[in-house]
Amino acid sequence: MNSTLFAEVDQYIAHLFAPEDEALNSTIHSLHVKGFPQHSVSAAQGKFLHLMALLVRARRILEIGSLGGYSTIWLARALANEGKLISIEYHPEHAALARQNIARAGLAEKVEIITGKALDILPSIETSNAPPFDMIFIDADKPPYTEYFQWALRLSRPGTLIIADNVIREGKVLDAQSDDEKVQGVQRFNAMLAGCSQAQSIILQSVGAKEHDGMAIAVVG
Numbered sequence: 001m002n003s004t005l006f007a008e009v010d011q012y013i014a015h016l017f018a019p020e021d022e023a024l025n026s027t028i029h030s031l032h033v034k035g036f037p038q039h040s041v042s043a044a045q046g047k048f049l050h051l052m053a054l055l056v057r058a059r060r061i062l063e064i065g066s067l068g069g070y071s072t073i074w075l076a077r078a079l080a081n082e083g084k085l086i087s088i089e090y091h092p093e094h095a096a097l098a099r100q101n102i103a104r105a106g107l108a109e110k111v112e113i114i115t116g117k118a119l120d121i122l123p124s125i126e127t128s129n130a131p132p133f134d135m136i137f138i139d140a141d142k143p144p145y146t147e148y149f150q151w152a153l154r155l156s157r158p159g160t161l162i163i164a165d166n167v168i169r170e171g172k173v174l175d176a177q178s179d180d181e182k183v184q185g186v187q188r189f190n191a192m193l194a195g196c197s198q199a200q201s202i203i204l205q206s207v208g209a210k211e212h213d214g215m216a217i218a219v220v221g
C-alpha cells in the first residue's frame with residue numbers, strides 16, 4: 001500500500017479544506033500531553049462529519065465516545081443557533097479533558113459531555129423523552145457497536161443520519177477467523193447493518209492521516 005502518498009494527499013486535502021484552528025490544535029496537543037490515545041478522527045474526517053451535520057441541518061446531535069472532544073468540536077460547529085450536542089464518554093479523565101477543550105472552543109453552551117458507559121446512559125436519554133436526534137456519531141468501544149446502533153435507532157426519526165467510525169480496521173474485517181474483539185465487534189456490526197431493514201447504508205473506506213479504515217453511513221427510513 002502506498003501509505004506515504006495517501007498521507008500526503010490527505011494532508012493536501014486537509015490543508016485546503018479542513019485547516020485546524022487554535023481550538024482543534026490545542027485539543028490534539030492536550031491528548032499528547034496527557035498520554036491519551038490519538039484516536040481522534042482526522043481533520044478531513046472532522047470536516048466530513050461537519051458537512052454531514054450541515055447537510056441534515058442538525059439541531060440535535062448524539063455522539064458516543066468523546067475522547068478529547070475533537071470530533072465533538074467539528075460536529076458542534078455545524079449546529080444551528082439553538083442546537084445541542086450530547087456526547088457520552090466512559091473515562092472520567094477523557095470527559096474532563098473534552099469539557100476543557102470544548103469550553104476553549106467556545107462551545108460549552110451547546111455541548112453536554114455525559115460521563116458513563118454508553119449502554120448505561122442511552123436508556124436514560126430515551127426515558128428523558130427528549131426529541132429524536134438528527135445525527136448520531138458512534139465512535140466508542142467496538143465490541144458493542146451493534147447494540148449502540150440499536151439504541152441509535154430508538155433515538156432516531158425517519159431521516160436521522162447515523163455514522164459509525166472504524167468499521168474496516170486496516171482491512172482486518174476480511175478475516176473471518178480474526179480473534180481481535182474490536183474486529184469481531186465491527187464485523188458483527190457491518191453484517192447487521194447490511195441486513196437492517198430500518199436504514200439504508202454504505203461504508204466509505206478511508207486512507208491517509210489515520211490507518212486504513214472506514215465509516216459506515218446509515219440513513220434511517
Ligand code: SAH
Nearest residue numbers: 040041065067070071090117118139140141
Ligand atoms: N470521537 C473521538 C474519538 C473517540 S475514541 C474523536 O474522534 O475525537 C473512543 C472513546 O470512547 C474513548 O475516549 C473511550 O474512553 C470511549 N469509550 C470506551 N468505552 C466506552 C463506553 N462503554 N461508553 C462510552 N465511551 C466509551
Ligand code: DHB
Nearest residue numbers: 039040041139140165166
Ligand atoms: C481505535 C478507536 C477509534 O475510535 C479509532 O478512531 C481508532 C482506533 C481503537 O480502539 O483501536
Ligand code: MG
Nearest residue numbers: 039139165166
Ligand atoms: Mg474512531
